[in-house]
Amino acid sequence: MQHILSNIIFLPLVAALLLGVFRTPLHWLRLGAVTASLIVLALVGVVIFYFDPSGGMQFLRVAPWIQNYGITYYVGVDAISLVILALIALLMPILYLYIWKEERKGYWYNMLMLQTGVTGAVLSLDLVLFYLFWETMLLPIFIMIGRYGNGLYQYNAMKIVLMTILGSMSMLFSILYLGYGYFEATGSWSFALNDLARLHLDAQTSIWLAAGFLLAFAIKIPLVGFHTWMAPAYGSSPTPTVVILSAIMAKLGVYGLWRFGYGLFENTLVSYAPTIVTLAIIGLLYYAIHAVMEPNLRRMFAYSSGSHLSLIALGIIVTNIYGWGGSLYFIATHALASAGIFLMIGLLFKRTRSVTIFDLGGIAAVAPRFAFFFAFFALSVAGLPGTGGFVGELLIIIGAFKADLWIGVLTATTMLSAMLYIFWMLQRTIFGQAGSCTETFEDLDGREMVMLLPLMLLLLITGIAPSLFIPLGEPQLTASLAEVMKAIGGLQ
């Protein structure tokens, strides 16, 4: 039990190394990757089974790493990271199913390493360890966009790397400063989150250090103004990468805001709250308008994803139980829905070699199953009642109303605008007359159905019976919210 998280993190990497060193042929590579991802899924299942909802941080593992500077290998899981951990473990086998026929070996190696990177970032509780995973998860993305992408992929790969590393570097500065601050205060080194959280900083320093972290997360989410890499990168990415970008990496930005923003700077975040709320609301509307106008489906859902992530960021920053509960719920359901829709777009691209709305239309007539799944995932992105997204969005909007009437009103527009671009898009791609591209459109085959069904079922279950899941996260959210409120004290 003690090593279970380490196994979850490193199993894919070890698999990649072993398979790579022996230069295994493709079918072994494929088998190895899928086996690794299934074992990880099973292990995550074990973690969920033994997880105690009111137990706080669990499955802790601390091992010395760089003793001279008190840097440790420190991992653990709580309700928030468990949600993202489960998402990663679930999405990976699905993505392998998607790239089943892929013959370029690099794909498989990069996916394995990517899994280690993102899992490590979610689970690490030591800032240097977190930074290590946070940066290294970028490499497979960089290589995959740059090698297997489309459009101006080389340029866009460089762009996403440079912009995210700019954020990471500012975070590194803050981490170093915090570590040194701890050394100065206590005389010993530590970069562990719970040690640094106890550190008392004066307001001025704290503002600057928080800015370092926030820049990294704002670029990753991306909040409006830090988003210039988003649409090009999503547009140029191959499908597995775009799924990871939208379902996992963007969520890690929000997760970072939660874990490290509130963990280290709960007082300071209050003074940033108006800015973040403003950016998030502008983002909601700005991305939605972009999504309405965008003819390229990948870019359109990139903007849609940006809009929803702004919503999640807002839900976290309003700091009440509805906002937090909704955000956690929406992290999970949006990841499922966006993974689904990006997979559908990938399948569409495989068949028609186009993701432009103008080339499409009339798919429902030739491929009813495809049209059904496509419409389902598109609508669950929009937050159709009955799908999980609705619950999450609703909770966040309630939280926003509780915080302020006008924030609530502006936030509520997100549901409206999402309906607008989703329905219009559906009308033009699925229905209408079949064009030259879509006349010979093949319907979904068995493997593709198997790949999509789990996502669909989970979206339905989370939509219909949220009471199954909410109690899992609630105790911890209430507890940490109480802590944050106590720290903020009379400030609000």
Place this chain on the structure above:
Amino acid sequence: MIHELLLILPMAIIVIGAFVLMLLSRSRVVDLNRLNLVAVFFLGISFLLELPQFGREAVLFSFPDIFGRMYILDNFATLFDLMFTAGAMMTLLINTDYFKSRKYYNGEYFALILFSVFGMMTLVHANELITAFIALEIASLSIYALVGYHKKNKISSEAMMKYLVLGSMTGAFFVLGTALIYGATGSTNLGDISTFIASHGREDLTLVIVGGTFIMVTIMFKIGAVPFHSWVVDVYHGAPYPVTMFMASTFKIAIFAIALRIYLIEFASISNIWTPMLQVLTIITLIGGSLIAISQSTVKRMLAGSSIVHSGYMLIAISSIGLGSEMAAPAIMFYLIAYFLSAVGAFGILSFIASQSRKQMTYEDFKGFAERRPYMALMMAVFMLSLSGFPSTIGFLGKFYIFTAAIESGQILLAGLGILTAFISVYYYFKLVAMMYFYPSNQEEKKLKINLSSGLIALMALLVIWGGIGTSLIPFVPGVDGFIDIAKQAIGSLYLK
């Protein structure tokens, strides 16, 4: 007597080796390959003899009754000796193919390498300014000759002239500085000078400060700090690949060694006088170096430009020492180790490729490299990541320690600037990775020739990664902590009396 001879045996073997090679160089019986092995043999013996000396608790002087305290033997010097001999061995072994492919190589090449190693070793052992100067000139003169080794090539000769003229001129500053310090203190011995400085007030030290500044000019020139950098890119570019590799990885370290010794021992009590000057130098070195590196189109020139930036990072730590940071000196040592490993690897791959083609190796030439040579490309990517300070490589920890030391000494802005230039460096290092991986190749995949060169490069790549993530949990294998412990031990020996 015998005991003392044993202590300086590693140096002596290098000199003997150099003479043997010089005598053999015109022989018809011994070809280049054998000469190479002979050179490696002498370096290897020296390395092995040096190895057990590390970790000695006391500081010794060789033949104090004859030489006074000119020639010091401590862990600091031993560690550098190990790096020099290792660097020279790497240079010779990785480039076995290179000198076979070039007609202009002959036997003196090996003798020159050994002479310069001898110079560098003497330089780090020098506890006295005149000795240091002579050692520096021994090392430099060999390097001048090596830079212009391709006599018929105009670029190579131009580089040699440029380096020779500028280098000799700045070398004169060292002598002048020594003279001024001697005039003030009556000694050129580092220990005596530092006691003199510690026992006198600021007003008596004007000559010492001016002299120290002159010595600093020489050092700054040799490490390529802006504004003394104009030679760097051209000389690195003009020199044959193995020589560039030797200069960037090994010779540069030697300069930092003497800089650290002078700065930490001789001027310890007044080192904060130079701090503002060093800070300005650091700022312009970081910015200027980044600008130079970012605008290059050949990889060799980019690495040359970026080596200026790396000097800049280490200058940050040097000014941190002046401001009383305890971590700064070990941080420099660690950074030197990290830079040594990464630079040997990166230049090693370049000359490995150069031995098989005559291309200039621009960024464009690297297009599709990952498909032609997947393993080489992977290793090159590792070295690029390490040089750019990407986590999970040793280069990251090097920067980590340097920036932490800068924050410790209160140089927040300098640490910020360092991080910013590290960010810029991501651009020009990742550009190479992008070129290697993002473009299809127009040639077939070449089979990897598993020989000594590629094996050593692979070893460097493994060390780079192990130095970044290595845990200390595995028994008998030093982890990341091992490297910094070695650095601390070496620096600690400087303070032993």
